[in-house]
Amino acid sequence: MKFIDLKKENCPVDYALAIIEMEIESAKLDGTVAIKVLHGYGSHGRGGAILIKLRKQLEVWKRNKFIKDYFGGDKWNLFNSVTMEILQKDKTIYRDCDINNANPGITIIYVQ
Numbered sequence: 001m002k003f004i005d006l007k008k009e010n011c012p013v014d015y016a017l018a019i020i021e022m023e024i025e026s027a028k029l030d031g032t033v034a035i036k037v038l039h040g041y042g043s044h045g046r047g048g049a050i051l052i053k054l055r056k057q058l059e060v061w062k063r064n065k066f067i068k069d070y071f072g073g074d075k076w077n078l079f080n081s082v083t084m085e086i087l088q089k090d091k092t093i094y095r096d097c098d099i100n101n102a103n104p105g106i107t108i109i110y111v112q
Helices: 012-028 049-063 083-087 091-095
Strands: 002-005 033-037 069-072 106-111
Touching: 002 012, 012 033, 012 049, 049 069, 049 106, 083 091, 083 106
Parallel strands: 002 033
Antiparallel strands: 033 106, 069 106
């Protein structure tokens, strides 16, 4: 699983989306199953600008079949069927520290 830390980068929204798009393309080429994006949850608890725009863009990419699926960290758990599908494809992801932690500051992108 690839990991993108947008909080550390502290980049503008459009630049963040461009980074994610390039990482998705790269993941498709190298066979990476999923990407975990750390974007934070915003200072007001409603979701930051990157989170909001990212989820809108991911919905478009999903509809256009650029990605298979995506979901927030609250669904990144062993009771979620998509999480289990990802884990079946790449068992090394079981070690991810955010599984079962309901972290709203991350988004999981299911690439392939």
